[in-house]
Amino acid sequence: MNVAITPAMVGQVVISGILAGALYSMVALGLALIFGVMRVINIAHGPLLMLGAYTTFFLHSLFGLNPYLSVPVTMAVLFVVGVVLQRTLVFRVVDAPELSSLLLTFGISIGLVNLAQLAFTSDLRAVEYLTGSFPLGPFAVSKPRLVAFVFAAGVTGLAFLFLRGTRLGKAIRATSQSREVAMVCGVDVQRVHMLTFGFASALAAAGGALIAVIVAIQPEMGQIWTFKSFLVIVLGGAGNYPGALLGGMLLGLVEQGAALFLTTQLSEVVAYVLLVVVLLVRPTGLLGGRQT
Numbered sequence: 164m165n166v167a168i169t170p171a172m173v174g175q176v177v178i179s180g181i182l183a184g185a186l187y188s189m190v191a192l193g194l195a196l197i198f199g200v201m202r203v204i205n206i207a208h209g210p211l212l213m214l215g216a217y218t219t220f221f222l223h224s225l226f227g228l229n230p231y232l233s234v235p236v237t238m239a240v241l242f243v244v245g246v247v248l249q250r251t252l253v254f255r256v257v258d259a260p261e262l263s264s265l266l267l268t269f270g271i272s273i274g275l276v277n278l279a280q281l282a283f284t285s286d287l288r289a290v291e292y293l294t295g296s297f298p299l300g301p302f303a304v305s306k307p308r309l310v311a312f313v314f315a316a317g318v319t320g321l322a323f324l325f326l327r328g329t330r331l332g333k334a335i336r337a338t339s340q341s342r343e344v345a346m347v348c349g350v351d352v353q354r355v356h357m358l359t360f361g362f363a364s365a366l367a368a369a370g371g372a373l374i375a376v377i378v379a380i381q382p383e384m385g386q387i388w389t390f391k392s393f394l395v396i397v398l399g400g401a402g403n404y405p406g407a408l409l410g411g412m413l414l415g416l417v418e419q420g421a422a423l424f425l426t427t428q429l430s431e432v433v434a435y436v437l438l439v440v441v442l443l444v445r446p447t448g449l450l451g452g453r454q455t
Contacts, residue, residue, distance in 0.1 A: 168423070171301040176423050178299075180416035182308045185315040188411025190370035190388060191395035192322060193363030195407045198396065199339040200359045201257050203264040207248070208392055209385030210275035211364045215241050215371025216380040217283060223290050230290045230376050234314060237372040238365035245364025249357050257356060272389070279382035287379040311373040318369050319408065322362075326404065335359055394438050400448025410448070 190212060197205045218237045222228040228236070252271060256264040293310065296303040326332040337345040338355045346352055370388070374380070395414055399406020417437055421430035441448070 172423060175302050176419045177416065178302055178304060179308075180419040181412065182305070182312045182415070183418065184412035184415025185312045185319070186370060186373060186411075187391055187395050187414050188408045189315040189319045189322075190367055191392040191399075191411055192319060192404060192407045193366035194392040195396045195399075195404055196335070196339075196359055196363045196366075199404070200335055201253075201264075201356050202261065203253060203257060204261055204268065205253075205363070206265060206268040206389060207271040207275060208363070208367055209387070209389030210272045210279070211241055211245065211385070212367040212371040212374070212388050213279060213380070213382060213385035214244065214275065215368030216375040216384065217279065217288070217371075218368065219372040219375045220288050220290055220380060223292065230292050230372065231310060231314065234318075234369055234372045237368045241368030241371075242361040242365040245361040246357055248364075249360035253360060254353070254356065272385075276382050276385070283382060285381055285383075287381050288375075289379045290375045292376050305377075307376045311377060314369070314373055318366065322366065323404070331355075331358065391434070394434055396448070397438060397441055398448060406448055 190208075194205060194208045197203050197208075215237045218240050219230050219233045222233040222236060223230045248271065252267060253264075256267050293307045296305045297309065298304075326336055334345065334350045334355050335358075337348065337350055338352055338359075342352055345355075367388075371380075371385075374384075374388075378384075391414065395407055395410035398410030398413055399408070400410075414434065414437075417433060418430070421433035425433070
């Protein structure tokens with residue numbers, strides 16, 4: 164039985180899409196940074212997000228820390244984890260073919276998921292802190308998703324200010340544009356690689372911390388976020404940081420629109436179809452690749 168589509172329903176889709184898109188953009192920005200600076204395909208990005216979600220869960224359940232106040236703590240913890248991973252494993256494939264980085268980070272991903280299953284079991288966990296929604300005229304705005312939007316928008320904005328306005332941020336952008344020129348200008352490229360991977364891991368951790376308040380978490384939750392992050396940077400352009408913002412918003416709107424106009428089964432495949440279409444029509448992304 165067909166359901167009439169009303170303007171209120173379309174408006175609800177737009178609101179929900181923007182709220183989700185901000186979170187997608189923040190998480191995908193980290194993946195775009197790693198690829199843009201090191202040309203490394205990081206399959207482990209989603210599992211790092213998962214570790215961020217568990218860090219927030221345990222900070223809340225064991226110490227009673229407000230999950231939103233735990234965001235900077237979680238980011239700091241996963242920054243260290245990212246630095247350790249880069250210095251011990253990832254640095255070995257920086258100049259190798261991209262397939263090598265894909266295989267290595269795929270192995271890291273499997274290792275992180277298995278360790279999480281051993282340590283935390285596969286039971287679903289949830290941070291029960293904020294529920295319900297705000298009425299906004301004919302619309303309903305989810306409280307945890309609205310707060311997640313505010314945090315994600317703030318973190319993403321600070322990340323762009325960091326890349327544009329700080330010495331280290333400019334060094335990261337210079338390394339992304341040309342590693343050789345950056346080295347000639349005195350940039351410590353190895354240090355930039357290490358800090359970039361840590362910074363990207365912190366962005367993933369922030370996403371995990373915010374997601375933990377929205378949905379239940381479990382060790383394999385990161386896989387879908389890895390795929391969505393790849394889709395976002397494909398949409399915006401690989402290595403294109405503003406493109407990650409555009410791609411995240413577009414993915415959020417497409418997902419929510421598909422859920423309205425299609426059945427549940429069909430809406431789940433829309434993201435995959437979108438990925439194929441973009442790769443066929445514009446493989447460099449909507450804004451082109453490797454721009455800062």
